[in-house]
Amino acid sequence: MSPMPEGAHEYPHQIPVANEQLGGSSSSFSPPTSPKTSRSNVGLQGRYSVGTQAKAQLVAMHALSEWDKNHEFETAGAELKAFFDKQGGGSLSCLKAWFKHFDKEQLGTITYKEFDHGLTALNYPAGRDHQLKVWQLMDDDHSGAISFDEFAVHRDSELWSKFRRWCGSRFQGPKDMIHQLKVHYGSVNGLEVNTDDVIHEREFVQSLPTFGWEGGSEDMFFHAFDVDDQGCIWFRHLKWIEVEVRRFKNKENAKRRAQKLASLKSRSNQESQAALNDFKAFLKRHYGPLFRAWRKCLDHDGSMTLQRAELFKACKAINWKGDARALWKALDHDNSGATTIEELDPHCAQLLANFKAWADDTCNPKTHSDIWDMLDPNNRKKLSYSYFIKQCEARGFHKKVKMLPVMLDWQDKKYIQEKDLDFFDVWRVPPWLNATPNPQAANAFRKHLVAKYGHSLKAWRVAMDKDCSNSCNWHEFQEASKTIRFHGDLAGAWLSLDVDLSGSISLEEIDPSAHASLFLFKTWCDQEFGGLRHAFRVLDADASGFLTLKEFKCACKNYGFPGDCNHLFFCLDQGNERTLQTHEVFFLDNWRTEEDPPANEKEDSIRGRNLQGCGRPGDRMLEYSTPNPGPGAYNVPSSFGAKPSCPVPGRHGGTFSMGARCGDSCVKPQKGLGPAKYVPSVENMILRKPSWSFADPGSRPMSARDAPRSAMSVGARQATGRPTTPG
Missing domain, CATH: 1.10.238.10 (EF-hand)
Incomplete structure (x- = not known):
């Protein structure tokens, strides 16, 4: 090996850089040192300056490019693993090399000085410049220290991470681990257990799977912990377990403190979505399309908006037994104080918006009467479904036209009238309902966000998701576009992001x-x-x-x-x-992580209770009805003696079948009204005669022997001249 550059050992966190890497004289990259005393925390306590950070990134990029061009190994960890296998003849694993030559104090991380000493002890054949490249590739965050996850290949690091966390959750410390493994091995093999703090290979390897370890490689772990090559493991070789035990206890304590609050919050979110699904299923079952239910029982004033109090009154009027507060939370997810049809049923709202846009382009109407005059040229006043569809298709509207008259006929008259279109005069259609998806506009919007705030998450939190709910609706999207001064196709960008027409987008659509x-x-x-x-x-x-x-x-x-x-x-x-x-x-x-409960549009909570044969206390008998009218159904006349042809305000549903009722949960057995319910001794009551009289109030009580036998009172007998005593 080439001699170490001057100052490397004296300043272990000052990493020298090879001459050819920066194209000049030898320089060094010195991340700021933490004032903390722990060696494992040495590194990024201060903040990088711009020049130092740029130099570090340049060094790392240059080292990675040189590595890709000149080396056969994919990663630096793979090269070290191949070196360890060759050096130890296959017996020196990465984990054993880590504990024996690098992390001797078992702190979990090593510095450059320890890295250099370990490779020197193993006679690493490569030169100093190559060794620096290996370190730079491992220390990709430029913190001045690396852990085993960065030191080894992915497979070995994952296995070690899994094993140490398992030990921390299964044992109380090194001595406890050795004691339990030895006791189990001795009890299975009928051997006397020694109390010394040492365990041998057979005891370690055979006992680990019994305690729940399923990852295998027991032999590799034993030889890795046997750093002295004595064929046994002492408790001082397992000091890392103490750290894992503390981590496990900290994690469990934190989880225990947060468990109650987390369960309440999760249950609240699930209840809101479940209430919305149940409410939609209830409306579809009893009213058909949601827009028909919207006009018939929700939006009575025709304003196309629904306030909180209006929703609560409507739920009571239609006898929906769900959680109205949870329903409102699901509908008013933007906390605007009102909800609209596009939040209840965006697909229906989009169809109506397309129809209105087509009408605006066709006849430029000022009111809904102009639209009606266009569709009713013969002044019929009432248009059947087929005639309405024919008129729309004849004038160029074809998009889901067969669904349109069913939604507009909110009174279920089987025909369309002019007043069925009056909501178009007050409905303010959001622009995105009539737009087409524009992916180019969506990409331009993302670029404007990053250009304004420099970070996609910062832009999301500051401009779009101010309540930190990971949800942005159309109104918040509009405000964000004004903030970043986006003047492109805003509606097309929104529709390109909100693919499922849920009415909101998340960070996933902005930065996946x-x-x-x-x-x-x-x-x-x-x-x-x-x-x-x-x-x-x-x-x-x-x-x-x-x-x-x-x-x-x-x-x-x-x-x-x-x-x-x-x-x-x-x-x-x-x-x-x-x-x-x-x-x-x-x-x-x-943020919400739990999945919403699946929506079943064909079954609401009432129908579900009927089919499952269970009910809640306090349910009304009207809830246990059959889907079809019962016997005796008839039209309720508007006045006494009205003919069946007269217009009627409603229809009596007839009797209700009790076939869907459950057994003991709602229909209870009749209670007896006899004396057995309030007299302690029934036998004595049967033998005794009544001790009260059947006289008028105020008369003196009579004995049981003189009491009259008929139901007539004593005063009535005196008035008729009959005797008041038998015989």
């Missing part, structure tokens, strides 16, 4: 890669810690209130985050300060 990283991190934090706030407290081990790239990367890898930590960090670091603070992370707690 950032959304995937953040969503994976959010899901992982919820599962492992119970939420982002609790996860940040655990990851921030020194309670400094912020995380550097090195701290964030090491903590995530130590706790088992499966994603790309570098990409995640730069997604969250919106200010490019190379540190993460609490406000840059906590917004993810408001």
Whole structure:
């Protein structure tokens, strides 16, 4: 090996750079050193200057390009693995080399000085410049330290990460692990258990699978921990388990604190979506198309908007038994205080908007009467479905025209009248309902966001998702376009982003890669810690209130985050300060990770209870009705003696079948009214005669022997002259 450049050992975090890398004299890349005392935390405590960061990126890019051109191995870890296999004759694994020659203190990370000493002890044949390239490729975040995940190939690092987390969750420490494995081996083989703090290969290898380890490679782990090559493992060789046990306890404590709040929040979101699905199914079952239900029982004033109080009254009027508050939360997701038909049924709203746009282009109407005059040239006043469809097709409207009269006939008269079109006078159609998807406009909108804010996530949070719900509706999208001064096809851009016409978009439509990283991190934090706030407290081990790239990367890898930590960090670091603070992370707690319950448009909650044979206390008998009218159904006349041909305001549904009722949950057995319900001794009551009289109020009670036998009162007997006593 070539001699080490001067100053490398004295300043282990000052990494020399080869002459040919920067095209000049020898220079060095010196990331700022953390004032923290722990060796594993040395690195990015301060912030990089622009020049230092640019030099580091230049060095890394140059090293990677030189590596790709001149080396047969795909990664630096693959080259080291091949070297270890050759050096140890196949017995020196990456993990054993890590513990024996590099991370001797079992802290989880090594510096450049330890990396150099380890390769020197192993007689690494490559030159100093090549060794620097290997380090630069491993230390891709320029933190001045690397972990085993960066040191080894992906397969070995994943296996080691899985094993150490399993040990931390299964045992209480090194001595506990050795003791349990030895006790199990002795009990199975009928051997006396020694109490010393050492375990041999057979005890270790045969006992691990019994305790739940399913990853295999028990022999490799034993030889990796046997750093002294004595054929046994002492508890001092397993000090890393203490760190894993502390991490596991911290994670469980955080999860326990957040479990109750997380369950309530998740249940609230699920209840809102379930209430919306049930409400839609109820309306479709009883009224048909949702627009017909909208006009018939929801929007009574014809304003095409629905307030909160109006929704609650409508739910009570139609006898919907769901959670009205959860329903309103699902409908008014933008907290505007009102909901519209496009939020309830965007596909129906789009069809009506297309019809209105066609009418505007065809006859330029001022009111709905002009549209009606165009469709009713013969002044019929009433247009059948077929005639209405024929008139529309004759004038050039063909898009889903067969569905249009069914929706417009909100009174279910089987024909269309002029008043069925009056809502067009007050309905303010959103522009996106009549637009066509424009992917070029959507890409231009994304570029304007990044140009304005420099970071897609920052633009999303500041301009589009101010409530941190990972949802942006049309109105918020319009405001964001004004902020970034986007003057292109806004409606086409929106329709290109909102492909499913859900009425809202998420970060996934703006930046899919950032959304995937953040969503994976959010899901992982919820599962492992119970939420982002609790996860940040655990990851921030020194309670400094912020995380550097090195701290964030090491903590995530130590706790088992499966994603790309570098990409995640730069997604969250919106200010490019190379540190993460609490406000840059906590917004993810408001994101929803659970899937919405599947919507069943053919079955609502009432019908579901009928079919399943179960009910809730307090359900009305009207809820247990058959889909068809029962016996005795008739039209209710408008006045007494009205003929059947007279217009009627409604129809009596007749009796209701009890066949769909469940057994004991709603139809209870009749209670007896006899004396057995209120007299302790029934036998005595049967033998005794009544001790009260059947006289008028105020009369004196009579004995049981003199009581009259008939139902006539004593006063009535005296008035008729009959005797008041028997005989």
